[in-house]
Amino acid sequence: MQQQGDQPTSRAARLDAFGGPETLEVREVPVPPVGPGQVRVRVTAAGLNPMDWIMTADAETAARFGLTLPVGFGTDYAGVVEEVGDGVSGFAPGDRVFGGALSRSVADHVVVDATGSTAADEIHHTPDGVDDRTAAALTIAGRTAAAAVAAVDPGPGDTVLVGGAGGGVGVFAVQLARLAGARVIGTGSAASADFLRELGAEPVTYGDGLVDRVRALAPDRVTAAMDLHGTETVHAARELGVEDARISTIAARIDGVTAANGASTTAETLEELARRVADGQVRVPVAATFPIEEIREAAALQAGRHVRGKVVVEL
Numbered sequence: 571m572q573q574q575g576d577q578p579t580s581r582a583a584r585l586d587a588f589g590g591p592e593t594l595e596v597r598e599v600p601v602p603p604v605g606p607g608q609v610r611v612r613v614t615a616a617g618l619n620p621m622d623w624i625m626t627a628d629a630e631t632a633a634r635f636g637l638t639l640p641v642g643f644g645t646d647y648a649g650v651v652e653e654v655g656d657g658v659s660g661f662a663p664g665d666r667v668f669g670g671a672l673s674r675s676v677a678d679h680v681v682v683d684a685t686g687s688t689a690a691d692e693i694h695h696t697p698d699g700v701d702d703r704t705a706a707a708l709t710i711a712g713r714t715a716a717a718a719v720a721a722v723d724p725g726p727g728d729t730v731l732v733g734g735a736g737g738g739v740g741v742f743a744v745q746l747a748r749l750a751g752a753r754v755i756g757t758g759s760a761a762s763a764d765f766l767r768e769l770g771a772e773p774v775t776y777g778d779g780l781v782d783r784v785r786a787l788a789p790d791r792v793t794a795a796m797d798l799h800g801t802e803t804v805h806a807a808r809e810l811g812v813e814d815a816r817i818s819t820i821a822a823r824i825d826g827v828t829a830a831n832g833a834s835t836t837a838e839t840l841e842e843l844a845r846r847v848a849d850g851q852v853r854v855p856v857a858a859t860f861p862i863e864e865i866r867e868a869a870a871l872q873a874g875r876h877v878r879g880k881v882v883v884e885l
Contacts, residue, residue, distance in 0.1 A: 577601075581885070582677035583643040583865045588628050591869035594643060596862055602681040608655040609684050609693055611667055615706035616675040617646035618872040618881040619738060620821075625673060635672065642674035643865065644883065645689060648696060648705035649680075658684045666696040668705035668844070676865060676883050687837045689713055694841055697848035704847060704854045707738075707880035712843045713832030714820055715742035715798075719750070720835075721818035721828040722794040726751035729788045731795040731810070733803025735771050736762045736878045739820060740798045742843070744769045745852045752794070755787055757803060765878050769853070780806045796830075797822065799875075855879030 648668040670689035671680040735756025756771030763773035795807035814826035857879040860868035
């Protein structure tokens with residue numbers, strides 16, 4: 571923390587214009603004050619998600635999320651409580667925490683509502699056994715995966731096709747479906763096959779011929795599907811005889827198919843996921859870490875949509 575006159579300052583990723591990763595800068599900004607019912611967190615790690623750069627790519631999209639320039643970047647965070655406002659209970663300075671702070675997490679400090687319950691503004695205690703880098707990767711992807719899985723309700727006897735299985739949401743969706751007792755077939759590149767097997771999925775290469783390759787793996791029938799990238803898996807699932815009621819998407823809207831949204835999940839769902847991580851039931855693969863000074867490189871890697879696992883910025 572530095573001083574700018576009488577005002578303490580700290581680092582934050584900022585955009586003065588909407589656009590791609592090249593518009594990101596690291597700036598010295600005033601340390602955000604803490605109001606009644608709020609908690610200020612000293613951030614140690616911030617996880618990146620596709621929605622971070624999608625929200626700030628253009629003015630029209632940003633407006634849908636209530637964002638105006640200049641704007642911060644990133645939503646997932648983990649760190650340590652630095653100060654609590656009047657009326658706050660359940661959190662105290664020194665507590666390890668994680669959560670979401672919409673388009674402002676890549677910063678030394680974030681202020682969140684102590685009772686917030688959505689990924690845009692929430693805080694949870696980090697379980698013992700979960701480090702900050704891992705905790706910083708949980709909120710958006712974990713909530714979204716839980717919603718996608720709940721929409722198709724997998725269980726023993728199901729064979730679930732997961733499109734984009736190695737991505738930030740996919741790594742959680744595969745493991746949650748497996749924990750529910752389902753067999754999982756996950757799409758990815760040929761180079762990701764071993765990674766998908768480690769998660770518990772049977773790998774299948776995406777692209778032309780996907781339906782035939784899935785049929786060869788599961789001649790008895792695929793019963794559910796989650797498309798975590800686009801629409802290819804939806805169309806394949808339909809051709810394989812999966813009912814629309816047992817297909818979910820996160821990045822596309824298709825008539826008859828559930829568009830899963832992490833905002834529909836509860837805080838308890840996220841906390842249960844964190845406990846499963848602490849217990850070793852769920853792995854959180856971190857593909858790469860960057861210092862805040864390399865935020866452009868981190869955002870560019872995430873925006874490429876070919877990362878196996880999560881990208882985390884460390885502060």
